[in-house]
Amino acid sequence: MGEMVNIHKIYPDGTVALRGVNLDIYEGEMLGLLGENGAGKTTLMKILSGLLKPTRGVIRIKGKEVKFRSPKDALSYGIGMVHQHFTLVPQFTVLENIVLGSEPKVNKLMIDWSRAEEEVKELMKLTGFKVDLNAKVASLPVGMKQMAEILKVLYRNIRLLILDEPTSALTPIEVKSFFNVLRKLREGGVTIVFITHKIKEALEITDRIVVLRKGLVEGVISTTEATPQLLARMMVKVETKPIIKPEVSPSREVLVVEDLWVRGDDGRYVVKGASFCVREGEIYGILGVEGNGQKELVEAIIGLRRYDRGRVLVRSNSRLLAYVPPDRTTEGLVLEMPVCENSILGIHKMFTFGKLAINTRKVVVHANELVSKYSIATPNIRTPAKYLSGGNQQRLVIARELSKGSDLLIVVNPTRGLDIASTNYVRKLLVDLRSNGKAILLVTADVDEALEISDRLGVIYNGRITGEDLAMNFTEERLGLLMGGALRE
């Protein structure tokens, strides 16, 4: 029913998300779109649903070439997408959210609420969903919001339903009944595209699986012919060799995490008994597709989030925490502030006269030291951090964190969005630090990065470390199975 030909997408910031993807969608099928982070699954479907414009390429619906300028255009062709992040107005009721923009009318002005309710109830009967239509969305649990979201799309009479990681917020029982609903929809003639990184789900529910990797189609396979091993190998391909590291025999445990249970923002457990340790002179990598509890795990370790059970032990020489956050622009730096002021954030008390006034001379000396030591390219130290390139911003963050002198360093996605030179610089820096005895916890979604610089590696899936080994012992297939949740060691 639909066809995407040679789709390219380059985002305004230069990120290349798709490099020429061809995709056929057959009438009435359930198509799985499988791949790890950054494979381009979501981007591809956002293009098909009219939210993004392709940089190049053609979309055909039933043989006819179409150009979508907005999601409304796609909806008029019967294409609707349920996003991973809900597109519901929290203060509205479920019914208001469902009809918004396509309200049935009594006359020119009044909404026909009774007809709206009837129509939605009809849809609920069809799908087996049970949602309180008059409840405020903000008060609903995630599973209900998910249903409201799907009802909203179905209400618009769509023929092609795109679901982006729809099970990430559901409990296993909810997933089961959700899959039954999807099967019913398919029987009703709705074509479904199911985006996922979970191998098991792809195998369970789809008819056909397209594996994407780094913006290209890696393979197309009928689900009956697919095995977890095959899919895992298609999903994960390692392209770099580990950096040669001097031998260090790690000894003292600097960070110990034992049976940690942490709740997410919605109150459900998202870290479910994670245990690991990071020793002096090693990089411990935590690798996983995003949204498997990494964020909450790190927040619990650094003290931003409470944990319910378990222990976090830090045996560091310093009271200060060296932490390189995942987003340098919002958490790592104050962009409007100059480099020199950014260089003392959090350690400003070391740069004062008495207890109050900032000792500007000391700050300048410190900032200049960091700039030259870590070759941060900046016109001068008075330049606001926002004018630095991504790579230099990241260097500044790392430099500042290292100047805290702690022997434990926690870094999250340290090279995301950096060019190759900066990426290599950062990775090499981390390895050097480790060789000089630092304990480094590296949390990343980048397989290459994890294998390249980690000494030991734990794969995180659904809030648990499902596999842990020396980094060099992991094969692509084993990593793919672990990250896709098809294997638990």
Place this chain on the structure above:
Amino acid sequence: MNKMNLSPVIALLDSALRLGTPIALTAIGELIAEKSGVVNIGIEGIMVIGAFASVVATYATGDPIIGVLVGVAIGALLGFLHGTLSTYLYADQIIVGMGIIFFGYGITAVGNAIIWGQPGFSVGVSTISHLVVRVGEASVSISPIFFLTIVLAILTYFVLKYTWVGLRLRSVGEDPEVADVLGINVFRLRLYATVVGGALTGLAGAYLGVDWGGRFVSYMSAGRGFIALAAIIVGGWEPLITLLASYLFGFFDALQLTLAQLYGKQVPPQLFQMIPYIATVVVFALFFRKARPPAAIARPYRRE
């Protein structure tokens, strides 16, 4: 107008209606804009310009009805200005509003001096005729604009709650991204809401000019635009409660004036002047607590 015959209570209520009406009109108008996500603090300036324009038009034509219409039109025009800048051009809504306030104070003062050759106040013009209502022995004259205010508040309540226009308007004030994805034109809807808000504020200004006083006085809006902003917050962005808050403020203002008249010699009048502010806050702190502004208020929407 023979106030001598009125019992003090009726005089107080009469005064409360007159003091509350311009605040209520402005508050209802601004509430519509805020529900769509646009804050227009420029209503203070729009009110004073509306008052001035209505007096000038009445002075020129002799017909206060035309004065009112001109006041409304000028208000709508200024609403259009603010709406365009703060939606299509992503301007900071507070800065634009400040601009309109000072423009309003300035242009009316200068205009007054040019037209009537004297600073501060204009010559008297005719006012729109009132309805006379008998209350027992006494009789009160009530402005048709008062009734219009009540009707507009109820209409606003109705449109926001029961019509698709209202649903969409609220959606762009709560979550413009979602509304946009569903094919709702966020910019246009916000612009319309701000124009309506400006028009009602212009009407409030005209009320001051050609209903209440029958002349223009510099700065005659006297901060009522800001009080209207407060009335919306106190009213929790609900049209009918906001209406109530506006008139409650008007009542306490009238009370304050009466007390100051009676006891102004013994007690400093500033003490009385605090009454409306404190009393309104106290009343609503006691009875209405759930105030939550629209989630996307004052945030310009930008398409990615």
